[in-house]
Amino acid sequence: MIGSPDLVAFTRDEEYDSPLQSCPGLPEEYSVPLFPYSEAESSPWSRLSGAKFSRDFILISEFSEQVGPQPLLTFPDDPRVRGAFDLNYFSLRIMSVDYQASFVGHPPGSSYPKLNFVEDSKVVLGDSKEGAFAYVHHLTLYDLEARGFVRPFCMAYISTDEDKIMAQFLELSGDFSKASECLKTGNRKAFANELEKKLKDLDYTRTVLLNEMEDQQKTDDKGFYTTQAIEKANELANVEKSIIEHQDLLKQIQSYPYRHLKGDDYQPYVPETPQDEADSETANQDGNDETEVYPPRSSYTPKFIKAKSSKCFDKKLKTLEELVDVYFFTQTIDLLTAIEKRYRGDVSYLIMRHLDRTLLGQQAIANFLFEDVSTWAPKMIDRQYPGNLGTQQNVPSSKFVEDSEGANLKPSLSMESYKSSVESVPIKIEQEMFNDDQDVAGLGDPSGNSEFLEAETKGSLSSGESIEVLRTEKSTLLIHSESQPCLRLHPSPQPRRKVGSRRTISEDSIEVLSTCTSETVIPEDFRATFQLAINEEETSPEGEESANNIQDDPIANEGDVMVDPACCIRVESPHLEDLGGDVVPGDGVVVSVPPQPGEHVSQTFGQVKLSVEQVDNPTEEASSPPESHYLLSSMDAEKLTLDEDSTSFRSSASTCSDRTPSPPPVTTLTERQKRRAGQNALMFIRQYPFSHPAIYSLLSGRTLVVLGEEEAFVKKLVTALSVFVPNNGHVAKPIKPWVTSPLHIMDFQKWKLIGLQRGVTPSGCNTLHSLSRYSRYASILDADNKTLRCPVYRGNLLPRLADHRTQIRKGSTYYMHVQSVLTQLSAKAFLFTFCHHVHLPIREKESEESITQRRTAFLQQLLGLSQEDSKIIEYLSELLKMHYLRESGTPLLPVLRFDYIPSVLYKI
Amino acid sequence: MFRWLLGSREPQAGAEKTSILNPGEEQTQNPYTELTVLKAHNDIVRFLVQVDDNRFASACDDGSVIVWDVQTGEVVFELHGHTQKITAIVVFPNNEANGERTDLMLTASSDKTVIAWDCERGQEVHKASDFLSTVKKLLVLQGLDVWLSGGGELRVWSRDFKVLAETVSFSDGVITSLIELPKNCVAAAVGKDLHIFKLGAVGSEKWDIAEVKRLSTHQDIIRTLANVNELTFVSGSHAGELIVWDALDWSVQAYEKNLSQTSSPQDVSPENKLMPLQEEVSIQCTASDGECVFVAVCRSLYVYNLQTKRVIAYQRHAHDSDIQHMATLPNRQLVSCSEDGSVRIWELRSKAQFHAESVPAGFFSMWGFGKSGKQSNNTVKRAVDTGIIASLELIGDLIGHSSSVQMFLYFQDHGLVTCSADHLIILWKEGKRESRLRSLMLFQKLEQDGDLQAWLSLH
The missing domain is CATH 3.40.50.12430 (Rossmann fold)
Structure with missing residues (x-):
C-alpha cells in the first residue's frame, strides 16, 4: 500500500544487510555492507541510476513572494556537477516542506508588528524521480520590504545517497546551522541598518509634513480645515504610527536574544561596513518617486516617503547578498564551500575516516608525529568540552532520553531556544486543523486576503501526496499538542515517520494542506524498513509508535499529529494542481528518518564534536599565523587542488584568507x-x-x-x-x-x-x-x-x-601502508619515551653508563631495533618529549640535533 | 652552455681549499650534537659576556645588549641605551663587603658613553657621558671595587660612577688593551708601547694613578695583551713579536721575533713557503693554561711553552681565515673561532701519546660530496729536533655561522655560545645531556600532573 518506489530502496537495504552478518572477519565498526548487485555495468556507487547529477552539491533556494521557489546558488557552482538536475523543480520541492512558522505580523493583543526569531527547521527529503535525497535546512531572513518582513530561504545538501544523508544528519544539521546562523546574524545587522534608515526617512517625512501643515495654516487662517489639510494630518498620523512601529521593530531586532552556544563561531567581530549605497538604493525603491535632490553624502540622507507605497510587484526584491551583511555573506559562502568539500565522497569513506580519526584521537600524545592536521582537532575538543562529550557517551545507554536531555544533546537547540521558539510561535494545534485562520491571516500582511483558506482546505483534502517528510528536529522536541496526549505521555525523541504533510504554495502565503489526524497502524513492511533506516531500534518499545505516520501540520511545526496512512498514499489532487503551477506535483516521495543522537552512528558522529571542531580550527589558525606559510598545503594545495577545486564556487584561497573568524581553512591533506x-x-x-x-x-x-x-x-x-x-x-x-x-x-x-x-x-x-x-x-x-x-x-x-618490489600499486594504498608502519613506529617511540627506567636512574647514584646500557638494551632487545632504527626511535622520542613539554607549558626553543657520522655517496 | 656547465658541476666544486685541515664528518669526541639558533640582533654581534651561571649578555654593533638565559635560550632583558656600537662590555660583580646586592654590567659604546646596567632588573643604573673619545676597554678591579675605562685616557671610577682618578690623554694613540697586574698595577697597550700604571688611594674620594713604567720593546703595534698567570703576562704585536713579561718587575722574560720561523722552517711544505710572510705574522690573540701560551698568528696556532721557551706544537692552517678569539676550557681543550665562520676544538697531546694511538680511521675523512680525496692528516710534523714535542689535535669543529665568528663563551653546564657577524648567536649543547634533561623534565611534569602514579605503581 505504500507503493512509493522509493520504498524499494529500503527493502533493498534490508537485503544487503544480511551478508553483513556472515562476514565476521572484520571488527564490527569496520564492516561495510557488501555490494549485492551483480550487474556488470553498475558501480556500487551508482545505485540510483535515475540521478541526474554526478556529485553531491549544496543548493540555496528562496521562496520568492513574487516568483515562487527559485534556486539561487549552488556549491560547487559548476553546471557539470548538477548535470540535468532540475533545480527549479527541486527548489519547489524543498521549499514546500518548510515547517517553520515564519509568523510575523500583528499578533492578537499586540498593536505593533512583531518579529519572531524563528528556529530553523531541518528536514530530510527524498525524491525518487530525480534520484535525489536532500538534507534541507530552512531559515528565514528579515527584509523590511518583504511580506511580513520575512524571506524564507533554504539550504539543501543534495545527494544521490540517502544513507549518506541519514548517517550524517546530525553533522549536516550542525554544519548547516552554523551557516544559517551566520547568514541570520548578517541579516539582522543589515535589517537593523535598514530600519535605521527607514526611521530617518520617516522622521524626515514627518518634518516635511509638519512644515507643510504649518505653511497651510499660515496661508489660510480662516479657521477651518480644507480637505487637503485633513489629508495631510492623516498622512502625518500615519507616518507617526509608522515611526513607532519601526522603532519597535528596531528594538526587537536589536534585542535579539544572542543565545549563542558555547563554542560560538561568528562572535564578536562585526565589521563596520554598512552598505549605504545599497541600502539607500533599496530605500529608494520604497516608493519614493521624487527625484533625489540632496547631494550624496557619506552619511545617510533621509528621504521623503509617500504615504502610499507602490505595489509590491513593482519593487525589486533584495538579493540574498543584499539581505545579508557582506562580511557575513562571504563567510557563509566560505562555510558552505567547506561543508561541500567535507562531505564529498562515499558515506562509507566518511564513516571510515571518522573511525580512523577517533582511534587516532586516542593517541593524543604521539599522533602529531605523522598524522595530518585533521586528526588533531578531536583532541582539542576533548580538552575543551569534556562535559559535552560526557553526555554524548552516555547517550547510547539511554535510548529514551527526556526531551530536555535530547535538547542538551543538540547544542543547536538549547532549552532557551526551545522556549523562545515556543513563545514566539503562538500557534495552537487543534483537532480542527484549520481553525487558526486568524493566525495565518495575521501573517504580516494585514491587507492580505484570506482566500487562500479556501484553497487550503481543499488542498488538504487531497493531501496524500507523496512528498515525504522526515522529521524536523523541532518537531521531536516541541511536542505540545494538546490533542495528542499520548505524545505528551511518551515524549520520545525517537524519529518519527511522517508522511504526507505538505503545503501548497500560493502566491500570497504559505499554508498547509493536510488532512487526517487519526492514528494509524503502520504496515509491517514499512516499519521494517523504517527501523532499518534508523539503525535498529529493536530495544525500543516505542518503536512502533514512533514509526507512526504522522501528519505534520506545517503551521504548527512543533506538533506531531497522527495521520491516517491512507491519506498519505498518493492521491491525485486535481484541486491542487488546478490551483496554479505552483503546486507540488504529485510524485513519489520517500519518507526517511534521520538518526537520533542515541544511535550508534550519531554517537560516533556527534554533532558536538563537529561543531566544536569547526570552531577550533580558525582560532588555531589565528593563533599561529606565522606557521601558515609552513603548510605544505598552502604551498601545494594551490597546485594540487587546482584542477579539482576550480569547480567550486570560491577558490580555496579565499577560504584561507586572513580573516580571523573565517571558516576552517583547509589545512588537512586532501x-x-x-x-x-x-x-x-x-x-x-x-x-x-x-x-x-x-x-x-x-x-x-x-x-x-x-x-x-x-x-x-x-x-x-x-x-x-x-x-x-x-x-x-x-x-x-x-x-x-x-x-x-x-x-x-x-x-x-x-x-x-x-x-x-x-x-x-x-x-x-x-x-x-x-x-x-x-x-x-x-x-x-x-x-x-x-x-x-x-x-x-x-x-x-x-x-x-619501502619495498621496491612492493605489490602495492595505488598511491592511496601505499600512503595508508606508510601510515600504518609509521604509526607502529610512533607507538614504539611513545613506549620508549615514557618508560621511566630507561631514562632515569632506578637506584640512587646509578651511573650514567648503566642507564645508557639499559636504554640500549631496551631498544635493541625489547623493541628489537637495530642501531639505525634505534636512532629513528630516539629522534621521534625527542620530538615527543619536546612536544609534550611544550604542550604542558614549558617553553622550549626549537633545536637542531645532529650526529657526526660519515656519509656515503649512493649512485644509481 | 653556461647553465649546463654550472648545472653539471659537482656540488662541492667552487670554494673548497684542500690545504686546510679538516676534521671530517665523524667526530667522535665532539660532544656538541645539538644547537639552537638565537636570532634577536640586527647587526654584528661582537661580544659575549657571562653574567652568571645561567645567563650571558651579547653586545651588538647597533648598540643593543641582550641578556639571555643559556638554558632555555630565552631573552631575559633587552637593554637599549647606546646609540652606536658597543666597544666593550664587562660584568662588575656585586661586592658583598660593600653591601651591594646586584651585579652591574658595564657597557661602553662608540657614542662615548658608558652605562651601568642592573643585571637583575635590566635597568640602566648609571650613565657616564663626558668622555672625549670612545672608551675602548673596560676593566674591573674587583679587589679595589673600582673600574677603569681606557680610551684616549685612562680613568678610574668608583662603583657609583664617580671619577676617582684620571691620566692625561695619550699623545700616541688610545688604549687598545688593558689588563690587571699584581700590586694594584694595570698594564695598558697604547700603540707600540706598554704603559704600566699604579693605583693608589689618596683619600676616600680621591685616588692617584701614576705611570710607573713605559715599555717600548715592541717594534709594532701591540695587538694582544694577556695575563698568563700570577707572575707573567704576554703581549703580541702586529709584526709577530711575542714577549713574555714578568708581572712584578715588568722585565722581558722571553722575546720571540717570529713564531713561524722559530718552528721548523725546514719542514714547511712548499705551498706554505709561498705565503706572504708579512701578512701572516700578526698575532691575533693569545690564550694560556698557565704552562703554555697558545698564540694565534693569523690563521695558525702555536703552542709556546713558558718553561722551555720554545714552541712545542703548532698548527699552520688551523683555520681558513684569521682567528678572532681563543680560549682554553677547563677540560684542557682549546677552542678557537675564526673569521671563516667556524669554531674548532683542539686538544694538545704529547708526541708519545700521539704515537701510541694512531690516527683513527675515518677521523680525517674527506669533506665534500663523496669525492674521495687525499687523507689530510699530514699536518703532523716529525720535527722533534725543532722542539716540537706535542701536537695540536683537532677534536671537532662547529659549523653554523655563515660569517665571522666574533667570540664564544663556555658554560660548564650548558656548552658553548658563539656569536657572529651574521647577527646570530648559537647555543651548542651536548645532545645526550639535553636529551637526558628533557626526559627528566618530562617525568617531573608527569609527576606534577599525577600521571606518573600509574607508572610507578606498575613497577
Whole structure:
C-alpha cells in the first residue's frame, strides 16, 4: 500500500544487510555492507541510476513572494556537477516542506508588528524521480520590504545517497546551522541598518509634513480645515504610527536574544561596513518617486516617503547578498564551500575516516608525529568540552532520553531556544486543523486576503501526496499538542515517520494542506524498513509508535499529529494542481528518518564534536599565523587542488584568507594530495635503489635536501618524500618545497625536507657552497645526477616500509601502508619515551653508563631495533618529549640535533 | 652552455681549499650534537659576556645588549641605551663587603658613553657621558671595587660612577688593551708601547694613578695583551713579536721575533713557503693554561711553552681565515673561532701519546660530496729536533655561522655560545645531556600532573 518506489530502496537495504552478518572477519565498526548487485555495468556507487547529477552539491533556494521557489546558488557552482538536475523543480520541492512558522505580523493583543526569531527547521527529503535525497535546512531572513518582513530561504545538501544523508544528519544539521546562523546574524545587522534608515526617512517625512501643515495654516487662517489639510494630518498620523512601529521593530531586532552556544563561531567581530549605497538604493525603491535632490553624502540622507507605497510587484526584491551583511555573506559562502568539500565522497569513506580519526584521537600524545592536521582537532575538543562529550557517551545507554536531555544533546537547540521558539510561535494545534485562520491571516500582511483558506482546505483534502517528510528536529522536541496526549505521555525523541504533510504554495502565503489526524497502524513492511533506516531500534518499545505516520501540520511545526496512512498514499489532487503551477506535483516521495543522537552512528558522529571542531580550527589558525606559510598545503594545495577545486564556487584561497573568524581553512591533506604523495613515494622507492637511506635520513631527523634544476621535478620528489617526514608539533610538516637562495643554519633547524635549486642563478655558487658547508646537517639527494649523499642505513625497518618490489600499486594504498608502519613506529617511540627506567636512574647514584646500557638494551632487545632504527626511535622520542613539554607549558626553543657520522655517496 | 656547465658541476666544486685541515664528518669526541639558533640582533654581534651561571649578555654593533638565559635560550632583558656600537662590555660583580646586592654590567659604546646596567632588573643604573673619545676597554678591579675605562685616557671610577682618578690623554694613540697586574698595577697597550700604571688611594674620594713604567720593546703595534698567570703576562704585536713579561718587575722574560720561523722552517711544505710572510705574522690573540701560551698568528696556532721557551706544537692552517678569539676550557681543550665562520676544538697531546694511538680511521675523512680525496692528516710534523714535542689535535669543529665568528663563551653546564657577524648567536649543547634533561623534565611534569602514579605503581 505504500507503493512509493522509493520504498524499494529500503527493502533493498534490508537485503544487503544480511551478508553483513556472515562476514565476521572484520571488527564490527569496520564492516561495510557488501555490494549485492551483480550487474556488470553498475558501480556500487551508482545505485540510483535515475540521478541526474554526478556529485553531491549544496543548493540555496528562496521562496520568492513574487516568483515562487527559485534556486539561487549552488556549491560547487559548476553546471557539470548538477548535470540535468532540475533545480527549479527541486527548489519547489524543498521549499514546500518548510515547517517553520515564519509568523510575523500583528499578533492578537499586540498593536505593533512583531518579529519572531524563528528556529530553523531541518528536514530530510527524498525524491525518487530525480534520484535525489536532500538534507534541507530552512531559515528565514528579515527584509523590511518583504511580506511580513520575512524571506524564507533554504539550504539543501543534495545527494544521490540517502544513507549518506541519514548517517550524517546530525553533522549536516550542525554544519548547516552554523551557516544559517551566520547568514541570520548578517541579516539582522543589515535589517537593523535598514530600519535605521527607514526611521530617518520617516522622521524626515514627518518634518516635511509638519512644515507643510504649518505653511497651510499660515496661508489660510480662516479657521477651518480644507480637505487637503485633513489629508495631510492623516498622512502625518500615519507616518507617526509608522515611526513607532519601526522603532519597535528596531528594538526587537536589536534585542535579539544572542543565545549563542558555547563554542560560538561568528562572535564578536562585526565589521563596520554598512552598505549605504545599497541600502539607500533599496530605500529608494520604497516608493519614493521624487527625484533625489540632496547631494550624496557619506552619511545617510533621509528621504521623503509617500504615504502610499507602490505595489509590491513593482519593487525589486533584495538579493540574498543584499539581505545579508557582506562580511557575513562571504563567510557563509566560505562555510558552505567547506561543508561541500567535507562531505564529498562515499558515506562509507566518511564513516571510515571518522573511525580512523577517533582511534587516532586516542593517541593524543604521539599522533602529531605523522598524522595530518585533521586528526588533531578531536583532541582539542576533548580538552575543551569534556562535559559535552560526557553526555554524548552516555547517550547510547539511554535510548529514551527526556526531551530536555535530547535538547542538551543538540547544542543547536538549547532549552532557551526551545522556549523562545515556543513563545514566539503562538500557534495552537487543534483537532480542527484549520481553525487558526486568524493566525495565518495575521501573517504580516494585514491587507492580505484570506482566500487562500479556501484553497487550503481543499488542498488538504487531497493531501496524500507523496512528498515525504522526515522529521524536523523541532518537531521531536516541541511536542505540545494538546490533542495528542499520548505524545505528551511518551515524549520520545525517537524519529518519527511522517508522511504526507505538505503545503501548497500560493502566491500570497504559505499554508498547509493536510488532512487526517487519526492514528494509524503502520504496515509491517514499512516499519521494517523504517527501523532499518534508523539503525535498529529493536530495544525500543516505542518503536512502533514512533514509526507512526504522522501528519505534520506545517503551521504548527512543533506538533506531531497522527495521520491516517491512507491519506498519505498518493492521491491525485486535481484541486491542487488546478490551483496554479505552483503546486507540488504529485510524485513519489520517500519518507526517511534521520538518526537520533542515541544511535550508534550519531554517537560516533556527534554533532558536538563537529561543531566544536569547526570552531577550533580558525582560532588555531589565528593563533599561529606565522606557521601558515609552513603548510605544505598552502604551498601545494594551490597546485594540487587546482584542477579539482576550480569547480567550486570560491577558490580555496579565499577560504584561507586572513580573516580571523573565517571558516576552517583547509589545512588537512586532501585525499587527492595523499594519493598524489603516495603515488610519488611509490615511484620514488621503485626508481631509486637508495630510497632506504633517504627515508632513514628523514625519519632520524636529518634534513634532506633535494637538489635539482627543475622546480617541478624537485617538488615532485619533495611530495614523494613528504609522507616520511615527522611533524615537529601541531603545525604543518617542516617541509620547504622550493628554495632558490643559499641555505642557512636556520633552515636546517626549521625544515627537514628542502627542495633546493641548483645553481642557475648568479648566486648559484653560493647555494652549493653553503650546502657543502652545512653538509653535516643534511643529506643531499641530487635529482639531476640521481645521487644521494647520506649516512648508511643498515636497519631492517625500512625494507618493510619501502619495498621496491612492493605489490602495492595505488598511491592511496601505499600512503595508508606508510601510515600504518609509521604509526607502529610512533607507538614504539611513545613506549620508549615514557618508560621511566630507561631514562632515569632506578637506584640512587646509578651511573650514567648503566642507564645508557639499559636504554640500549631496551631498544635493541625489547623493541628489537637495530642501531639505525634505534636512532629513528630516539629522534621521534625527542620530538615527543619536546612536544609534550611544550604542550604542558614549558617553553622550549626549537633545536637542531645532529650526529657526526660519515656519509656515503649512493649512485644509481 | 653556461647553465649546463654550472648545472653539471659537482656540488662541492667552487670554494673548497684542500690545504686546510679538516676534521671530517665523524667526530667522535665532539660532544656538541645539538644547537639552537638565537636570532634577536640586527647587526654584528661582537661580544659575549657571562653574567652568571645561567645567563650571558651579547653586545651588538647597533648598540643593543641582550641578556639571555643559556638554558632555555630565552631573552631575559633587552637593554637599549647606546646609540652606536658597543666597544666593550664587562660584568662588575656585586661586592658583598660593600653591601651591594646586584651585579652591574658595564657597557661602553662608540657614542662615548658608558652605562651601568642592573643585571637583575635590566635597568640602566648609571650613565657616564663626558668622555672625549670612545672608551675602548673596560676593566674591573674587583679587589679595589673600582673600574677603569681606557680610551684616549685612562680613568678610574668608583662603583657609583664617580671619577676617582684620571691620566692625561695619550699623545700616541688610545688604549687598545688593558689588563690587571699584581700590586694594584694595570698594564695598558697604547700603540707600540706598554704603559704600566699604579693605583693608589689618596683619600676616600680621591685616588692617584701614576705611570710607573713605559715599555717600548715592541717594534709594532701591540695587538694582544694577556695575563698568563700570577707572575707573567704576554703581549703580541702586529709584526709577530711575542714577549713574555714578568708581572712584578715588568722585565722581558722571553722575546720571540717570529713564531713561524722559530718552528721548523725546514719542514714547511712548499705551498706554505709561498705565503706572504708579512701578512701572516700578526698575532691575533693569545690564550694560556698557565704552562703554555697558545698564540694565534693569523690563521695558525702555536703552542709556546713558558718553561722551555720554545714552541712545542703548532698548527699552520688551523683555520681558513684569521682567528678572532681563543680560549682554553677547563677540560684542557682549546677552542678557537675564526673569521671563516667556524669554531674548532683542539686538544694538545704529547708526541708519545700521539704515537701510541694512531690516527683513527675515518677521523680525517674527506669533506665534500663523496669525492674521495687525499687523507689530510699530514699536518703532523716529525720535527722533534725543532722542539716540537706535542701536537695540536683537532677534536671537532662547529659549523653554523655563515660569517665571522666574533667570540664564544663556555658554560660548564650548558656548552658553548658563539656569536657572529651574521647577527646570530648559537647555543651548542651536548645532545645526550639535553636529551637526558628533557626526559627528566618530562617525568617531573608527569609527576606534577599525577600521571606518573600509574607508572610507578606498575613497577
